[in-house]
Structures are given as structure tokens and as C-alpha cells.
Amino acid sequence: MSQSSDTQKATASAWFEDLRDQICAAFEALEDELSADIAATLPIADELRDMPPGRFQRKAWTRVEGDPAAGGGGVMSIMRGRLFEKVGVNVSTVWGEFPKDFAGQIQGAESDPRFWASGVSLVAHMRSPLVPAVHMNTRHIVTTKSWFGGGTDLTPMVPDETDTRTFHRALEAACDKHDPEYYARFKAWCDEYFFLKHRNEPRGVGGIFYDQLNTGSWDADFAFTRDVGLAFLDAYLPVVRRHMAEPWTPEQRQHQLVRRGRYVEFNLLYDRGTSFGLKTGGNVEAILMSLPPEVAWP
Amino acid sequence: MSQSSDTQKATASAWFEDLRDQICAAFEALEDELSADIAATLPIADELRDMPPGRFQRKAWTRVEGDPAAGGGGVMSIMRGRLFEKVGVNVSTVWGEFPKDFAGQIQGAESDPRFWASGVSLVAHMRSPLVPAVHMNTRHIVTTKSWFGGGTDLTPMVPDETDTRTFHRALEAACDKHDPEYYARFKAWCDEYFFLKHRNEPRGVGGIFYDQLNTGSWDADFAFTRDVGLAFLDAYLPVVRRHMAEPWTPEQRQHQLVRRGRYVEFNLLYDRGTSFGLKTGGNVEAILMSLPPEVAWP
Numbered sequence: 223m224s225q226s227s228d229t230q231k232a233t234a235s236a237w238f239e240d241l242r243d244q245i246c247a248a249f250e251a252l253e254d255e256l257s258a259d260i261a262a263t264l265p266i267a268d269e270l271r272d273m274p275p276g277r278f279q280r281k282a283w284t285r286v287e288g289d290p291a292a293g294g295g296g297v298m299s300i301m302r303g304r305l306f307e308k309v310g311v312n313v314s315t316v317w318g319e320f321p322k323d324f325a326g327q328i329q330g331a332e333s334d335p336r337f338w339a340s341g342v343s344l345v346a347h348m349r350s351p352l353v354p355a356v357h358m359n360t361r362h363i364v365t366t367k368s369w370f371g372g373g374t375d376l377t378p379m380v381p382d383e384t385d386t387r388t389f390h391r392a393l394e395a396a397c398d399k400h401d402p403e404y405y406a407r408f409k410a411w412c413d414e415y416f417f418l419k420h421r422n423e424p425r426g427v428g429g430i431f432y433d434q435l436n437t438g439s440w441d442a443d444f445a446f447t448r449d450v451g452l453a454f455l456d457a458y459l460p461v462v463r464r465h466m467a468e469p470w471t472p473e474q475r476q477h478q479l480v481r482r483g484r485y486v487e488f489n490l491l492y493d494r495g496t497s498f499g500l501k502t503g504g505n506v507e508a509i510l511m512s513l514p515p516e517v518a519w520p
Numbered sequence: 521m522s523q524s525s526d527t528q529k530a531t532a533s534a535w536f537e538d539l540r541d542q543i544c545a546a547f548e549a550l551e552d553e554l555s556a557d558i559a560a561t562l563p564i565a566d567e568l569r570d571m572p573p574g575r576f577q578r579k580a581w582t583r584v585e586g587d588p589a590a591g592g593g594g595v596m597s598i599m600r601g602r603l604f605e606k607v608g609v610n611v612s613t614v615w616g617e618f619p620k621d622f623a624g625q626i627q628g629a630e631s632d633p634r635f636w637a638s639g640v641s642l643v644a645h646m647r648s649p650l651v652p653a654v655h656m657n658t659r660h661i662v663t664t665k666s667w668f669g670g671g672t673d674l675t676p677m678v679p680d681e682t683d684t685r686t687f688h689r690a691l692e693a694a695c696d697k698h699d700p701e702y703y704a705r706f707k708a709w710c711d712e713y714f715f716l717k718h719r720n721e722p723r724g725v726g727g728i729f730y731d732q733l734n735t736g737s738w739d740a741d742f743a744f745t746r747d748v749g750l751a752f753l754d755a756y757l758p759v760v761r762r763h764m765a766e767p768w769t770p771e772q773r774q775h776q777l778v779r780r781g782r783y784v785e786f787n788l789l790y791d792r793g794t795s796f797g798l799k800t801g802g803n804v805e806a807i808l809m810s811l812p813p814e815v816a817w818p
Binding site: 302308419420421479483487490491497500501506510513514515516517518519520 | 719798808814
């Protein structure tokens with residue numbers, strides 16, 4: 223079948239929400255692990271040492287009410303903690319009609335602009351310049367065709383070979399369970415996508431990225447997408463734990479703020495999800511939750 | 521004549537450099553006016569109190585050497601002072617051929633992609649959240665047609681009616697010397713251009729903006745463009761002087777960092793000069809000099 227059934231859509235949406243819950247729980251557990259004793263050794267502001275471990279706050283939003291071309295909504299989860307300076311996890315399930323000038327650019331929407339889309343997306347910016355920032359997204363899109371997409375990529379401020387290997391191996395293992403060619407293909411796609419052309423430099427050390435995945439088996443593609451979401455935790459949590467107790471210098475912090483500028487440049491200049499969302503009247507607060515809390519272009 | 525002569529091009533380029541010199545001198549004089557006595561009363565870091573008044577540093581750049589489609593270059597002038605947190609003034613004179621996919625979007629370049637362009641552009645970000653940020657640009661572009669463009673707009677963090685009136689009146693006076701309809705037309709154009717559609721909010725309190733100005737008299741259009749450049753100083757300097765000695769609160773500074781985020785969003789999402797420059801292989805450092813030194817998306 224080229225179109226997903228209502229049951230498949232509901233199943234995918236429910237999974238994205240379930241993954242969100244697993245990730246939020248894992249991130250809150252990391253906040254707990256950064257004990258007051260460890261926090262006391264880190265170069266953070268006094269008011270942060272005394273704060274309790276961070277917890278996610280949730281905020282629901284809906285698309286324009288009464289507009290048949292714009293239905294659904296989502297939930298933003300945001301945490302500002304001792305370890306996570308700012309992490310946003312958005313789930314959304316939206317449907318309606320693509321604006322005419324966009325419909326022609328979307329697979330399967332050329333003749334019929336109606337769409338349904340559901341997904342979870344996450345960006346984490348850490349207080350420590352030694353703990354990499356990270357992005358993860360998985361999504362299911364339905365037009366007259368239907369497909370899955372997703373991926374995750376790591377953005378260290380100071381690249382570390384062990385971290386890069388840890389991150390990539392977890393993704394490779396998830397890919398290999400499904401297709402021996404997936405990892406190489408989706409790693410290359412990630413390197414190509416997360417690239418700042420104007421600076422001729424990659425955003426970070428990569429990961430995997432895939433889009434328009436439809437092998438003919440909805441079950442297989444959904445199973446792969448679930449495994450990518452779960453592999454994200456296997457890929458990222460060990461990297462965080464390896465560095466979360468390491469103190470840093472003011473120079474390292476300043477370097478982090480400058481590198482975050484590159485993140486902003488990428489998201490506003492190149493990221494298709496960002497420009498697409500902003501130009502189609504998406505929820506601005508949810509879309510721009512990915513921007514870092516403090517940034518410098520010195 | 522629809523094309524500018526070599527003498528006209530050289531005259532315009534020389535004027536943009538002269539205006540740059542006048543502006544840099546006026547801004548350095550403001551740095552001197554912020555005496556150590558005043559600095560001692562402001563909530564700035566200790567190391568700033570003891571620094572000498574800021575001075576511009578210049579750095580020249582050239583377009584790709586040996587490429588006949590990309591000639592010329594420019595000079596960046598940047599100052600990081602006690603009053604001016606970061607101010608960049610760029611002059612550039614470049615020529616070559618527009619890439620094919622751009623040529624069709626540029627007046628007079630549809631059939632012949634060759635162009636010549638010269639201009640001066642400036643963005644100032646101030647330490648004080650009570651002193652507005654400002655942008656000014658004037659330019660002369662030649663394809664098979666030729667025209668002038670430019671403008672200036674004020675971005676206060678806390679709008680102040682007196683400042684807005686001072687700024688606009690100086691621009692109105694300059695416009696009125698040339699055409700009784702210019703001010704109203706170019707003010708409306710500015711409001712339309714410097715608008716963040718995704719947030720449904722203006723970037724600041726406006727100013728004037730004009731493009732593709734060719735009345736048939738090169739001399740008249742150049743005289744107007746010169747007057748816009750000079751009016752910028754009449755418009756902005758009194759606003760700076762009115763607020764430069766006022767102390768501010770940490771809350772006002774934080775508000776400034778957040779408002780600067782809107783500036784980044786505008787420049788990377790909407791500004792034609794920025795996206796055009798980055799996509800045609802312009803000088804990244806010069807183009808992104810407009811980005812604020814410290815920014816927050818909390």
C-alpha cells in the first residue's frame with residue numbers, strides 16, 4: 223500500500239510520544255546523576271549549584287482553530303537544568319493542505335496538497351562545553367504517498383574520537399539490524415545534509431539522516447524508525463556520562479558559545495524543517511526551541 | 521543613460537569610502553565621550569572600565585583571485601569598545617557575473633549576467649540595552665541597468681518616542697530636500713522590509729529603505745544617496761548621546777540579548793543581502809559581521 227491506514231498513523235503517533243517519554247525520563251535521570259557534589263566542582267553560577275535537578279515542563283499547542291487546512295498540534299517539553307542548559311523535545315501530529323507553492327516540492331503532493339505528519343524532534347544544548355550538543359528527529363509523513371524519515375547527529379565543541387566512535391557504533395548497530403547498506407548510506411546523507419556551505423565546514427561529527435524511506439513494508443520501515451529512536455539513547459547517554467563531571471575553562475565556554483553560532487546559522491539558513499515550519503505558519507516557539515540559550519558572534 | 525560610466529562608478533565607490541571614514545570618525549569620537557568617569561557608573565565588567573576608548577580595526581579582503589567572474593573586494597572596519605560592543609562597517613566594490621539561477625532575479629541581468637556593485641553597510645550593537653542598535657547601507661548597482669539603493673533603520677530594545685522621532689525627522693529632512701514623496705514611500709518600504717513574518721512583528725521602529733532608484737538622473741540619485749548617508753549621522757548620534765550615560769539593570773541587559781535574537785532571525789531568514797552574499801560566495805566574515813556579539817534564546 224502506498225498510503226498509511228488510520229491505524230498505522232495512530233500507531234506511529236503513539237510511538238513518537240512514547241519515545242519522547244523515554245528520552246525525557248533518561249535525561250531527567252542524567253540531571254539526577256549530576257549530584258550537588260559534582261556540581262560543586264564545576265565552573266557554573268552559584269544559583270545553579272543550589273538548584274534541584276532539572277525537570278521537563280510541558281506545553282501543548284494547537285494549529286489555527288477552525289481552519290480545515292490546518293489541524294492538529296503538539297506538545298513541547300523543555301528542561302533547563304544543571305547539566306542540560308536547554309533541551310527541547312517536541313512531538314507534533316498535524317494535518318491539512320500544503321500551500322500551493324510548497325505542494326509541488328513535496329513527494330506525492332503535486333496533484334493533491336493534503337498531508338498528515340507526525341514526529342518527535344529534539345535538540346539539547348549542554349552547559350558544559352565538553353559535553354556535545356545533539357539533535358534527533360523521527361517522523362512519518364503521509365501525502366498520496368507515505369514515508370518515514372529521521373536521524374540524529376552529534377555536535378561536539380571539542381571533537382573527541384572516543385565519543386564519535388561511541389555515537390556512530392550505536393547507530394551502526396541499529397542500522398545493521400535492518401539493512402547492511404543503511405548505515406553507510408544514511409551516514410553519508412547526514413554528512414551532506416548537516417554541512418554549512420558558506421563556511422565549507424560540517425556542523426559536527428555527523429550521525430545518520432534518512433528521508434522518504436518507503437521500502438514497500440510499512441512494518442519494516444516503522445521498526446527501523448523505532449530502532450533509530452532507541453539507538454539515540456545508546457549513542458548519546460554514554461557520551462554525556464563520560465564528560466559531565468569534567469570541569470572546564472572560561473576559554474572553553476567561550477569557544478562553545480561561538481560554535482553555537484554555527485548551529486544557529488545552520489538552522490536558520492539551511493534546515494528544511496525550520497524554514498518549512500516558519501513559512502507555513504508552524505508554531506514558532508516549538509520550531510525555534512532548537513536555538514541555543516546563549517550564543518556569541520564575537 | 522541606463523548604464524553608469526566608469527567615472528560615475530569610481531565617484532560612487534570613492535564616496536562610499538569617504539562616508540565610511542566620516543562614520544568611523546564620528547563613532548570613535550563617541551567612544552571618547554564615554555569618559556572613564558561615566559564608564560565607572562555603568563554596570564560593565566571591570567576590564568572594560570579600564571580599557572582605552574575603542575578604535576576601528578581594518579581588514580581588507582579580495583574575491584577569488586584569477587576568477588574573471590568574481591573580481592574586486594572590500595575592507596571591513598570593526599570596533600569593539602566601551603560604548604560600541606561590536607560595530608562593523610564594510611565597504612566593498614565587486615564585479616563579475618551572477619550565477620545563472622540568480623541572474624533572472626536581478627533587474628537588467630536576465631540576458632547579460634555581468635554586474636558591478638559598490639556600497640557601504642554598517643551594523644552597530646551597543647553594550648547598553650538603552651542605546652538602540654542601528655543599521656545603515658547605501659549602494660550602487662550596475663547591470664545592463666543601473667540604480668542606487670540604501671536606507672537605515674533603528675532597533676531599540678526599549679522603544680522611546682523621542683528617539684524614534686529624532687531618528688525619523690533627520691531622515692525626513694534628507695528625503696524632503698529631494699522629493700516630497702520620498703520619505704513616506706521609503707518609510708513604508710522600510711516597515712515592510714524589516715518585518716519578521718514568522719513572529720508577526722517589526723524588527724524595530726523603522727527608518728527608510730529604497731532600492732532600484734533610477735529617476736533618469738544619475739546625479740540626482742547619487743546626491744540623494746549621499747544625503748541619506750550623511751543624515752544617518754544626524755539621525756543616530758543624538759539618540760546615542762541621549763542614553764549613553766544611563767546605567768541599566770541585569771533584566772534590561774537580558775532583554776537586550778533576547779531582542780538581539782530577533783535580529784539574528786531576521787538577518788539569516790529574510791535579509792536579501794545576507795542570503796545573496798552567502799549563496800554567491802561572498803566574504804563570510806564581512807557578511808556576518810552584522811550578527812550581535814552576545815545573543816540569547818532562553
